[in-house]
Amino acid sequence: xxxxxxxxxxxxxxxxxxxxxxxxxxxxxxxxxxxxxxxxxxxxxxxxxxxxxxxxxxxxxxxxxxxxxxxxxxxxxxxxxxxxxxxxxxxxxxxxxxxxxxxxxxxxxxxxxxxxxxxxxx
Numbered sequence: 001x002x003x004x005x006x007x008x009x010x011x012x013x014x015x016x017x018x019x020x021x022x023x024x025x026x027x028x029x030x031x032x033x034x035x036x037x038x039x040x041x042x043x044x045x046x047x048x049x050x051x052x053x054x055x056x057x058x059x060x061x062x063x064x065x066x067x068x069x070x071x072x073x074x075x076x077x078x079x080x081x082x083x084x085x086x087x088x089x090x091x092x093x094x095x096x097x098x099x100x101x102x103x104x105x106x107x108x109x110x111x112x113x114x115x116x117x118x119x120x121x122x
Contacts, residue, residue, distance in 0.1 A: 003039035006072055007060045011041040013076035018045075018084065026085045032114065033121040041079075042110075044099055044117050050089040053114045055099040058083070 011034055018029040030046040039061035046053055060075055069075040094100050101110050111117050
């Protein structure tokens with residue numbers, strides 16, 4: 001599987017897992033937009049308890065653990081539990097029109113305005 005296919009499947013799994021009923025869930029995720037560029041996944045979302053819009057950008061070709069991803073579901077689970085559920089969202093402040101990006105940033109730059117990603121990817 002090439003990098004972009006892996007990233008697409010990982011993003012699909014991330015969206016599926018984040019929508020699944022889970023009594024241990026720390027936050028409810030409301031996706032605003034999502035897209036893939038090469039091995040990079042991008043998810044822009046809202047969470048309950050914060051008026052801000054957050055974004056996660058991850059390079060799926062570079063696992064954050066010592067071994068390669070076994071499959072896209074493992075990558076999605078890792079991002080969900082480590083990068084989305086583990087964030088103290090209530091501590092963030094910012095402009096409601098801007099995306100608060102979490103995680104790695106891609107070399108190609110990330111959009112700043114919520115409206116920009118909704119118009120292009122929402």
